[in-house]
Amino acid sequence: MVASGYGSPEVLVLQDIELPPPGPGQVLVDVRAAGANPIDYKLYSGQMGDDHANLPMPVGMEVSGVVAAVGDGAEGYTGPLTVGDEVIVTGVRGAYADQVLADGSDVGRKPSALSFEQAAGLVLTGGTAWHLLTETAVGTGDTVLVHGAGGGVGLMVVQLAAARGAKVIGTASPSRHDELRRYGVEPVAYGDGLVDRVRAIGPVDVALDLVGTDEALDTSVELVADRSRIATIAGFARGGDLGIKVLTEANGGQAIRDAARPELLALADAGALEVSVDKVFPFAEAADAHRYLQEGHARGKVVLVP
Ligand SMILES: NC(=O)c1ccc[n+]([C@@H]2O[C@H](COP(=O)([O-])OP(=O)(O)OC[C@H]3O[C@@H](n4cnc5c(N)ncnc54)[C@H](OP(=O)(O)O)[C@@H]3O)[C@@H](O)[C@H]2O)c1
Known part of the structure; x- marks a missing residue:
């Protein structure tokens, strides 16, 4: 799912993009769910810049899924990764997709206490x-x-x-x-x-x-x-x-947030941190999901599924 222009959620369109196999340090993940966050629509709304060189703009930043292929030397922040592992991926560019290619350092093991929908909204x-x-x-x-x-x-x-x-x-x-x-x-x-x-x-x-x-x-x-x-x-x-x-990711914010990832996964695994999912939309209805978020009254996480 990409934003084909700047504006309201109508600019979202499905596009076929072939991903290459994972290179050294990379992991290919079959997506089971993607977290939808207000930043996802703000980025293509025009309020944060409207450089046409960034179009079409891949949408979405976090997913849960299953490891489909592992590049040489790829290791997750919770340990080694193998095909079939259930994982969470953050820092994604283009999370509303069947598959994502990620740096291993952005991949952590999905807490077994969470469903894929919940896991996509945790980090x-x-x-x-x-x-x-x-x-x-x-x-x-x-x-x-x-x-x-x-x-x-x-x-x-x-x-x-x-x-x-x-x-x-x-x-x-x-x-x-x-x-x-x-x-x-x-x-x-x-x-x-x-x-x-x-x-x-x-x-x-x-x-x-x-x-x-x-x-x-x-x-x-x-x-x-x-x-x-x-x-x-x-x-x-x-x-x-x-x-x-x-507070944003700038000025050391990203480092604090990255360091929190294993702690968040451990807390969720121990049942000490819940993810409350409000609504689940299919990818094809991503525009509706964004309109719902724009209303400003989500009751927890909004999640998309393939
Ligand atoms: N700077 C950063 O790094 C960063 C990171 C993440 C998120 N954000 C931003 O933080 C904001 C919240 O993100 P989110 O994911 O939590 O969004 P969200 O889930 O869409 O937040 C919706 C919540 O906002 C509440 N709300 C709406 N109007 C309100 C008001 N006037 N006073 C008090 N509460 C109100 C709603 O409560 P009711 O339903 O009870 O009205 C609802 O629970 C967004 O603007 C997002 O872009 C920034």
Whole structure:
């Protein structure tokens, strides 16, 4: 599946592309599921550049699947790889595909506790969550406010924060509150009066913004005095002006996220980290999957299957 131009999800088209056999250090993987993330549509939307030299643009960054062929010397980040291994691949360019060719260093063993659909949604959101919690030094005794706690990244943040011994207050629409309580989260509705509702629960040490709204950013700086303990992954322009941490793969972010991968797989294998799949779409309906993500109310991970 490639974006044939810049614009809305209608630009997505299926294309036949023959992959070469894996070269040294590479692995060929038969895809069983691909994680869909907001970045997938943002990249072809035009809002992040519209260089026509990048077209047609392969879409999607992470998959789960089965190793089909192993190039000389290829080794995964969880150990050696052989044909037939069930794996997760990250850092993919063109994940919505029957097969992907990857560097072995981007391949890890799929946790047996997860289905292929769940496994395809573990690492991008989990690594981002790990980055947020690492950069704001979340630990035992902290109270963490998470804006957008019920989305793909949000459900990872709340579980990983709890595993670090933190208490979590999470914003979500009221229909999600029972589900968030199941993860030990104290849920609050976003919207007018948010600051007061959070204050009524108690003081906050860390604020993590996963939505990028003025409300999330303003609430964060009002409730947390130490701006080194506020981070955003979505409010880029205002985040910089406010002097809070604006997190991307740049400036060492990729290294933190890569180092988190084996830890995330181990936690999932031990049943200590869940991936909540909201909807599964066939590849041919990728445009519908992206329209659904664009509505902004996914209840966990959106996944595509061949
Ligand atoms: N910088 C990075 O490295 C990085 C990495 C990953 C993701 N991101 C970005 O982070 C954002 C979240 O990613 P995601 O995968 O978690 O997306 P997602 O799964 O689509 O997030 C949807 C969630 O956002 C919540 N939400 C929508 N409007 C809200 C509001 N006004 N206040 C609070 N919550 C609201 C929804 O809650 P309700 O349904 O309850 O309304 C829903 O649970 C995206 O913009 C993505 O591009 C950035």
